[in-house]
Structures are given as structure tokens and as C-alpha cells.
Amino acid sequence: MEFILQPLTLLTFFPLIGVLVILFMNAEQKNAIRWVALGTSLITIGISLWVFSMFDATNPNLQLEAKYSWINVARFNIYYYLAVDGLSILLVLMTTVLTAISILCTWTAIEDRVKDFMVFFLLLEVGMTGVFLAQDLFLFYIFWEFTLVPMYFIIGIWGGPRRVYAAIKFFLYTMAGSILMLLAILWLGIYGNTFSVPELIEKGNIPANIQIWLFLAFTIAFAIKVPMWPVHSWLPDAHVEAPTAGSVILAGVLLKMGTYGFIRFNIPLFPDATVQAAPWIALFATIGIIYGAWVSYAQADVKKLVAYSSVSHLGFVMIGLFALNPEGVAGSILQMINHGISTGALFLLIGMIYEQTHTREIKVYGGLWKITPIFGVFMLISALSSMGLPGLNGFVGEFTILLGAFGSKAIGNPWYAGISALGVIMAAVYILYMFQRMFMGPAGEVTHHHQLKDLNWREIITMIPLIIFMFWIGLYPKPFFDILAPAVEKLLSALPL
Amino acid sequence: MTLPTFTDFYTLFPYIILTVWTCVLLLVDLFIPKNRKSITAMLSALGIAVTLGYTVTQVGITGKGFNNMVALDGFSTFANILLLVSGLFGIALAYGYNNRMNMQRGEYYTLLLFSLTGMMLMSQATDLIIVFLALELLSIPLYVLSAISRRLDSEESGVKYFLLGAFASGFLVYGIALIFGATGSTALNDIFFAASSGTFSLLLTIGAALLLVGFSFKVAAVPFHMWTPDVYQGAPTPVTAFMSSGAKIAGFVALFRVFAVAFPALSDDLTNVLWVLSALTMIVGNFVALSQTNIKRLLAYSAIAQAGYILMAFVPYGNKEVAPIAIASGLFYLVAYTVSNFGTWGVVIALEKAENKGLELDDYAGLAKKYPALAIAMTIFMLSLIGFPPTLGMVGKFYLFRSAMDGGFVGLAIIGVLTSVVSAYYYLRVVVNMYMKEGDPTVENETWLNFTTAITAIVTVVVSLVPNILFLLASTAVF
Numbered sequence: 016m017e018f019i020l021q022p023l024t025l026l027t028f029f030p031l032i033g034v035l036v037i038l039f040m041n042a043e044q045k046n047a048i049r050w051v052a053l054g055t056s057l058i059t060i061g062i063s064l065w066v067f068s069m070f071d072a073t074n075p076n077l078q079l080e081a082k083y084s085w086i087n088v089a090r091f092n093i094y095y096y097l098a099v100d101g102l103s104i105l106l107v108l109m110t111t112v113l114t115a116i117s118i119l120c121t122w123t124a125i126e127d128r129v130k131d132f133m134v135f136f137l138l139l140e141v142g143m144t145g146v147f148l149a150q151d152l153f154l155f156y157i158f159w160e161f162t163l164v165p166m167y168f169i170i171g172i173w174g175g176p177r178r179v180y181a182a183i184k185f186f187l188y189t190m191a192g193s194i195l196m197l198l199a200i201l202w203l204g205i206y207g208n209t210f211s212v213p214e215l216i217e218k219g220n221i222p223a224n225i226q227i228w229l230f231l232a233f234t235i236a237f238a239i240k241v242p243m244w245p246v247h248s249w250l251p252d253a254h255v256e257a258p259t260a261g262s263v264i265l266a267g268v269l270l271k272m273g274t275y276g277f278i279r280f281n282i283p284l285f286p287d288a289t290v291q292a293a294p295w296i297a298l299f300a301t302i303g304i305i306y307g308a309w310v311s312y313a314q315a316d317v318k319k320l321v322a323y324s325s326v327s328h329l330g331f332v333m334i335g336l337f338a339l340n341p342e343g344v345a346g347s348i349l350q351m352i353n354h355g356i357s358t359g360a361l362f363l364l365i366g367m368i369y370e371q372t373h374t375r376e377i378k379v380y381g382g383l384w385k386i387t388p389i390f391g392v393f394m395l396i397s398a399l400s401s402m403g404l405p406g407l408n409g410f411v412g413e414f415t416i417l418l419g420a421f422g423s424k425a426i427g428n429p430w431y432a433g434i435s436a437l438g439v440i441m442a443a444v445y446i447l448y449m450f451q452r453m454f455m456g457p458a459g460e461v462t463h464h465h466q467l468k469d470l471n472w473r474e475i476i477t478m479i480p481l482i483i484f485m486f487w488i489g490l491y492p493k494p495f496f497d498i499l500a501p502a503v504e505k506l507l508s509a510l511p512l
Numbered sequence: 513m514t515l516p517t518f519t520d521f522y523t524l525f526p527y528i529i530l531t532v533w534t535c536v537l538l539l540v541d542l543f544i545p546k547n548r549k550s551i552t553a554m555l556s557a558l559g560i561a562v563t564l565g566y567t568v569t570q571v572g573i574t575g576k577g578f579n580n581m582v583a584l585d586g587f588s589t590f591a592n593i594l595l596l597v598s599g600l601f602g603i604a605l606a607y608g609y610n611n612r613m614n615m616q617r618g619e620y621y622t623l624l625l626f627s628l629t630g631m632m633l634m635s636q637a638t639d640l641i642i643v644f645l646a647l648e649l650l651s652i653p654l655y656v657l658s659a660i661s662r663r664l665d666s667e668e669s670g671v672k673y674f675l676l677g678a679f680a681s682g683f684l685v686y687g688i689a690l691i692f693g694a695t696g697s698t699a700l701n702d703i704f705f706a707a708s709s710g711t712f713s714l715l716l717t718i719g720a721a722l723l724l725v726g727f728s729f730k731v732a733a734v735p736f737h738m739w740t741p742d743v744y745q746g747a748p749t750p751v752t753a754f755m756s757s758g759a760k761i762a763g764f765v766a767l768f769r770v771f772a773v774a775f776p777a778l779s780d781d782l783t784n785v786l787w788v789l790s791a792l793t794m795i796v797g798n799f800v801a802l803s804q805t806n807i808k809r810l811l812a813y814s815a816i817a818q819a820g821y822i823l824m825a826f827v828p829y830g831n832k833e834v835a836p837i838a839i840a841s842g843l844f845y846l847v848a849y850t851v852s853n854f855g856t857w858g859v860v861i862a863l864e865k866a867e868n869k870g871l872e873l874d875d876y877a878g879l880a881k882k883y884p885a886l887a888i889a890m891t892i893f894m895l896s897l898i899g900f901p902p903t904l905g906m907v908g909k910f911y912l913f914r915s916a917m918d919g920g921f922v923g924l925a926i927i928g929v930l931t932s933v934v935s936a937y938y939y940l941r942v943v944v945n946m947y948m949k950e951g952d953p954t955v956e957n958e959t960w961l962n963f964t965t966a967i968t969a970i971v972t973v974v975v976s977l978v979p980n981i982l983f984l985l986a987s988t989a990v991f
Contacts, residue, residue, distance in 0.1 A: 157901040
């Protein structure tokens with residue numbers, strides 16, 4: 016039973032305590048339930064900071080390991096195995112922070128079935144944290160699939176008009192992808208007689224022709240989650256229909272589970288296949304960058320615009336990862352965080368205005384700046400951060416990624432990076448065009464008729480942490496790169512490059 | 513001619529206890545007044561519990577009896593325990609329902625017990641004659657039970673089940689006859705020696721194939737599944753619940769034993785047949801289920817599809833190294849299926865109203881708001897049947913797919929996982945209705961029913977997190 020007291024076990028499963036408390040509360044005490052959920056998520060942040068304080072950034076290996084034999088009969092060799100390293104620690108911190116922020120943003124937005132909502136949300140946090148910490152493929156798969164369930168309910172119950180369609184599409188699309196990964200996991204388990212990832216990496220020597228197939232099975236699962244072009248079509252639906260908190264978590268964390276999967280599993284487990292596949296992934300990523308930006312520009316719904324911009328931004332992350340050099344990989348992990356922060360912020364802000372106007376159509380707004388200046392400032396900063404303005408976080412990530420992609424031996428062709436760079440310009444176009452239509456010019460229909468209120472204190476508090484990180488990473492990214500560098504170095508050292 | 517010894521009786525003791533108990537109960541029931549039939553129900557549950565208690569003491573003991581016609585081994589004990597638990601669930605689901613639907617009669621319980629004895633005999637049979645005997649013993653009470661509510665559709669269901677069941681028995685008997693002709697014996701071991709002596713006639717192959725057809729009817733494998741939706745829909749729901757678990761377990765257990773013991777030599781031919789059978793069952797069951805709007809029909813097709821997954825475990829039966837693991841994974845999945853299946857039917861029974869009302873998917877709309885606990889339980893069962901964590905169904909499928917891959921049947925495993933995605937769609941429709949639509953359902957509140965639903969839901973989740981014991985039991989349950 017000592018595994019319960021391990022720091023990482025506490026971090027992963029602490030939200031369950033909140034779930035238990037909420038289950039025994041009266042559904043009518045909505046505010047009390049909200050406070051319990053918020054308190055739980057704040058304590059979870061505390062635990063994640065405690066874990067961070069014990070984390071040694073100079074050590075490239077897995078740390079704070081909690082490894083216990085779980086199922087060791089019937090030729091299974093499955094561990095309860097949680098650990099953290101430089102590749103995952105930032106994502107874990109982001110998960111706990113974004114969860115608390117999301118709970119805060121639902122304070123007035125979710126009035127119906129608050130109890131169920133908070134239960135699902137905290138369960139989702141358990142799943143997400145587990146995905147980033149699990150070092151055993153079976154355990155990972157359980158967390159990975161489990162995240163689908165609460166998210167499915169969050170979209171399906173509290174979403175927009177087409178919520179049921181979006182929820183089922185999200186569930187089936189993701190499940191269809193990950194189910195082939197299950198077979199690949201089984202193959203690895205039979206091959207290595209263990210599901211522990213470090214042991215499998217150490218054993219290595221998977222024949223190259225089989226590596227390709229396994230790589231493909233994992234890639235389909237992760238690519239759908241990222242989502243890479245052309246398997247992205249669930250994303251706009253899910254985002255548009257999901258409630259704000261759902262969108263924030265979806266964009267901020269769930270998509271990162273896909274890119275994280277590539278880092279944690281594809282690259283170290285299948286090194287030969289990774290090198291072989293790099294140019295192809297770069298190709299798809301480049302198409303995604305341009306396509307996502309292009310489609311974003313054409314959107315009339317501001318939430319859909321941000322959703323498609325995610326396809327574009329995650330394309331950067333992918334091309335950076337498969338540049339397979341330290342700049343590219345470190346840049347793309349940082350960009351994963353950046354995207355979580357800036358896109359999360361954009362979804363939050365859109366949600367705040369939607370709560371008042373109940374429309375997200377860009378053309379009915381206009382002149383918001385004059386009426387809601389605080390909202391405008393926050394929106395401007397987040398938009399600029401998302402499009403990669405120097406001095407804000409997006410720039411650091413994208414610049415490093417492009418630097419890596421240009422010089423990448425694995426991709427082998429600087430044109431991919433060249434074309435991807437166009438995506439940065441296009442981002443400026445669609446983001447500024449959106450900003451101009453919503454905030455500048457004469458007051459639009461909705462701006463005119465509604466008695467719009469500016470952000471209140473709760474909403475400002477929700478936004479502040481994100482804004483701080485935008486500037487921090489933008490102006491002084493060194494501490495973040497210092498955390499990433501040793502682990503990235505170790506990850507890449509094993510590749511046959 | 514030697515007289516049966518104590519050892520002979522010992523091998524069949526659980527079966528004997530239950531049979532005697534049932535015969536006595538049949539008489540006792542005559543003296544129980546019509547409005548006190550709860551006593552009969554209680555007594556039958558007690559009989560099962562006693563038998564279960566005795567069966568548990570036989571764990572780890574092996575033996576043969578009655579001239580090698582029956583065997584007691586880990587496999588039969590595992591199956592018997594599962595069957596007896598199914599019997600308990602079957603009674604727990606039926607009691608309140610029978611009251612509510614005005615069909616509370618003592619015969620219900622004695623018939624259920626008789627059927628259960630047949631199933632237990634099936635799991636111990638090592639001679640084709642006993643297999644046939646057991647099959648009839650388990651089937652005939654089920655035909656009657658299907659028709660017991662005296663509604664037209666129930667009677668139709670009973671007759672249909674009887675006719676097709678008789679047809680299937682015909683295949684089985686004919687197959688046994690041919691095998692006897694080819695090998696000169698009906699004992700599984702003798703058949704094994706005759707078959708593996710090198711030359712065996714075409715008769716044997718045809719006989720084995722006919723046996724397979726007969727069993728396929730019983731476990732509802734495609735293309736022998738046509739009766740299932742109608743019978744499952746027409747029969748009283750608790751009967752369906754018992755039938756879709758118990759009869760399926762018995763059918764699979766017999767299939768496993770007969771083929772793995774007697775016909776490994778035929779595996780070159782039969783493995784391909786089983787491959788196709790399993791793939792077809794998964795594909796047809798899951799795809800046809802997509803368009804169902806009645807929950808009983810939906811679950812009938814789901815039961816067909818689940819049979820396909822269990823069959824998958826059985827495809828590499830001829831491979832000496834893989835077969836024990838594969839059969840263990842089949843047993844494991846049978847447990848997962850049985851538990852989730854009873855839970856699901858428990859929820860269906862809770863919502864069912866007289867005159868077949870409350871059985872459409874639309875009737876589940878709004879369940880989560882009014883009865884959150886029931887909706888959570890149903891969600892757990894649906895996730896388990898899809899094979900989604902954190903449920904027993906997920907662990908079961910993980911085990912099944914691994915044994916398929918162990919045997920080198922990656923293609924079949926791929927079909928298995930892809931059809932699981934298809935199944936997610938229709939299982940989730942139930943969840944969509946419960947959580948995402950507005951409605952005002954009413955639910956029966958019966959102690960034993962609630963108890964069954966709660967217990968199965970808890971087991972489905974908890975055992976999936978600590979599955980070691982179940983793995984150990986299943987993997988040591990070999991013949």
C-alpha cells in the first residue's frame with residue numbers, strides 16, 4: 016500500500032478525493048460544489064509544485080519513480096509505473112494549472128448539473144495527469160482511453176446545439192485511432208515480455224520492417240489526437256460544440272497528449288522508423304500548417320477560427336518534433352505549452368463574451384474595444400501571443416522550431432521549414448483580421464444592442480496567470496529550455512542519425 | 513459391469529446436489545401457496561448457494577468418473593462456479609419481475625435449476641453422449657421458460673427457440689453418429705487417439721464440422737444466429753438474461769473441451785473455419801446492432817457480437833503452446849461478459865413496463881437526471897461491453913487479443929478491434945439517451961434487482977483494477 020504515498024500517485028489521484036466529496040454533496044448546493052472542485056484543483060496544483068520542487072532538472076532520466084508490479088500472472092508483466100522527466104514535467108504543470116483555470120471559468124457559465132460537471136472534470140484531470148506520467152504501456156493505454164469518457168460527457172451534456180453529434184464523433188474518431196495502438200502495444204508486450212517503456216527501450220532491436228508497422232499504429236492514434244491533417248475533422252466540431260472549459264482543456268491538454276505520445280513512445284521505441292518517417296511527417300505537418308491557417312481565415316465563427324488555428328499551430332509542433340534535433344524538439348515541447356496557454360486564453364475570452372451575447376459570429380461584433388477595454392487588452396495580448404509576436408511566448412516556440420526544421424538532417428529538405436514559415440505570416444493575417452472585425456470600427460449589431468459588461472474580477476483572475484506566462488516565456492525562456500534540454504539530449508542521442 | 517464407486521459420485525457431486533434439490537423442490541413447491549412463491553425462489557437460490565459452496569471446495573481437485581464419461585478438473589470447476597453465480601443472478605433478476613408481470617409461478621425456478629444442472633453437466637462431459645444429454649437437459653427447460661409468460665410473443669419465442677434448438681440438436685447427433693462411425697467411440701480421449709493416429713477418414717472431419725454447427729447454434733455464432741434476436745426479444749427479460757449468459761457459457765465450455773481434447777488433429781482444417789466463424793460473428797453482430805431501436809434486440813445482437821470475440825480465443829485451439837492461454841483468455845472474457853451482461857439486463861428489467869413497454873432506446877432518455885446511480889451503472893456496463901477502461905471488459909479484450917496475436921492471428925485481432933469501434937457507436941447510443949436527452953422515465957425499485965445491478969457494476973470496475981486473482985484462476989483452469 017506504500018504506492019499510495021508516492022508523490023506521483025498523490026498527484027495523479029488526488030482529484031478523486033474531490034470527486035468523492037462532491038458525490039456526497041447535495042446537487043442543489045451549486046456554489047459549494049464549485050468551491051470544492053476549485054479547492055481540489057488548487058491543492059492538485061500545490062502537489063504538482065511540490066513534485067516540481069523535488070524534480071532535478073539537470074538529470075535527464077526518469078525521476079520520482081513509483082514502480083510496483085501490478086498484474087504479473089498469465090505471462091503478463093504489467094507495472095503500476097509512474098515517473099516524470101524533463102519531457103513531461105512542464106506538461107504536468109500545465110495540466111494542473113489549466114484544470115483550475117477551467118473550473119474557475121465555469122463559475123457562471125455552467126448552471127445545469129454542476130455536480131456531474133465537476134465530477135467529470137476532476138476525473139478528466141486524473142486521466143490527463145496519468146497519461147503524462149505513465150511509463151507502462153498498459154497503464155498508459157488505460158489513462159489514454161479513459162480521458163475520452165469524461166470529455167465525451169462534457170461535450171455531450173453541456174455543449175452547443177450539435178453536441179451529441181460532436182461528442183460521438185470525438186469519441187469514435189479517437190477510439191478508432193487508438194484501438195490499433197492497442198494491438199501494437201500487445202505486440203510489444205509479447206516481444207519484450209514487459210509493458211514497461213524504459214525496459215522496452217533498453218531491449219530495443221525491433222526488426223526494422225516491423226518497426227514501421229508499430230510506428231504506424233502508434234502514429235495513427237497520436238496523429239488523430241494532435242490532430243494532424245488529414246485526420247483533423249473531429250476537432251472543429253468538438254471545439255465549437257464543447258463548453259468553454261471543455262475547449263480549453265481540449266486544446267490545452269488533450270491535443271498535447273498526441274504530440275507527447277510521439278515524444279514518449281514513437282521516437283525512443285522505434286528509432287529507425289522515426290528517422291525514416293521524418294520527411295513524411297514533415298510533409299503532413301507542413302500541409303496542416305498552411306491548410307489550418309487558410310481555413311481559419313475563412314471562418315465566420317470565432318471559436319471555429321481558433322479551432323482551425325490549432326491545426327496550424329500543432330503542425331509546427333509536429334515539424335519541430337520530427338526535425339529530430341535539439342532545437343526542434345525542445346522548441347516544439349515549449350510550443351506545446353505555449354499553445355496551451357495562448358489558445359486556452361483565446362477560448363476563455365471567447366467564452367466570456369459568449370456568455371453575454373450567445374453568439375460567436377464575428378460579423379455581428381465590432382467596436383468592442385470601446386465598450387469593453389479590459390476584455391480588449393486581454394484579447395489583444397492573447398491574439399498576439401498566438402500569432403507569434405516577438406516578446407511573447409509564441410514567438411520563442413515557433414522561432415526555435417523553424418530554426419530546428421531548417422537545419423534538420425532527418426527532414427533533409429529546408430523547403431518544408433520555408434513553407435511552414437509562411438504559416439506564421441498567415442497566422443498574423445487571420446488573427447489580426449478577426450481582431451479588427453470584432454474590436455475595431457463601428458459598433459456591430461450585438462455590440463450595439465447588448466448592455467455588454469467588461470470582465471469582472473473573477474474573469475480577470477482567471478486570465479492573469481496565463482498572461483504572466485505569455486510574457487515570462489516570451490521574455491525569458493531560459494528556465495524552460497533548461498528543464499527540457501537534458502531530457503531532449505538523451506532522447507535524441509539514441510537515434511541512428 | 514462395475515458398480516459406480518464413491519469416486520464416480522464425487523466427480524459429479526455438485527451436479528447431484530443440485531439435481532436432487534431441484535427434484536425435491538418440485539414436490540415442495542406443490543405445497544407452497546400461490547401468494548407465497550417467494551419461498552420457492554428463496555429455496556432455489558439456497559440450493560444454488562449450497563452447490564456453489566460445495567463446488568468451491570473442489571477447487572484444485574481433479575478426477576474422472578463413470579468410465580471416463582465425466583471429468584472433474586479446474587476447467588469444469590471454474591465453469592461451474594460461473595454458471596452457479598449466473599443462476600443466482602438469474603433468480604435475483606426474475607423474482608420481482610415475475611411479481612410485477614403476474615407470472616409468479618414455482619415452475620419458473622425449478623425449470624431454471626434444471627437448466628442449470630444441464631449446463632453444469634455440460635462443463636464436465638468428456639463423452640459426446642453426455643454432451644448431448646447435457647445439451648438437451650439445459651435446452652428443454654429454456655424452451656419452456658421462453659414461453660412462460662403466456663404472451664403471444666413469448667410463446668412465439670419459445671416455439672422458435674424449440675424448433676431451431678431441435679434442428680441444432682439434430683446436427684449434433686448426426687455429427688456424433690459420424691464420429692462414432694469414424695472412430696468407434698464417443699469418448700473424447702478415444703477420439704483423440706483415433707484422430708491423431710495419422711490416417712483418419714473424411715467422416716471424422718464432417719462429424720466434427722457438424723458438431724461445430726450444433727454448438728454454433730447454441731452460442732449464436734453467425735451464420736447460425738437467426739433465432740437469437742426474436743427469441744431474446746420475445747422471452748421474458750430475466751429468462752433472456754439467464755439464457756444469454758448461462759446457455760452461452762455452457763455452449764462455449766463444451767466447444768472448448770470437445771475440440772481441444774478430441775480434435776487437435778483436425779486443426780489444420782477447422783482453425784480456418786473457426787477464423788471465418790469468429791470474424792463473421794463479430795462483423796455481422798456489430799453492424800446489425802447499429803440499426804436497432806429496441807433495447808432487447810440491440811442486446812441480442814450485442815450478445816451475438818460478443819460470441820464472436822469469445823470464439824476468437826478459440827481459433828488457435830490446435831496450437832499446443834497457445835491453446836491453454838487462449839482458452840484461459842476465453843474463460844476470462846466469459847466472466848467479464850457474464851458480469852456486465854447481467855448488469856445490463858438488470859437495468860433493462862428495472863425500466864421495463866407491462867405489455868413490452870419501456871423497451872425502446874427512447875425510453876432511456878433522461879435517466880441520468882432522475883436516477884443517476886442507475887445511469888452510472890448502465891454506463892459502466894456499456895463501457896465494459898465496448899472494452900473500455902476502467903472496466904473488466906477492457907481487461908478481457910486485452911487478454912483475448914493477446915492470445916489471438918500469440919497464435920499469429922493478427923488479421924483476426926484487427927477485425928476484432930475495428931468492430932469494437934463499431935460497437936462503441938450503438939452502446940454509446942444508450943448512454944446518449946440517458947445523459948444527453950430529456951425525458952421522464954420511471955423505474956422499478958426492487959431490492960434484489962438493485963442488488964444485482966450494484967454488485968455487477970462494482971465487480972466490473974474493481975476487478976478490472978485488481979484482476980490478478982481472476983487471471984490466476986482462469987489461467988490455471990485447464991483440463
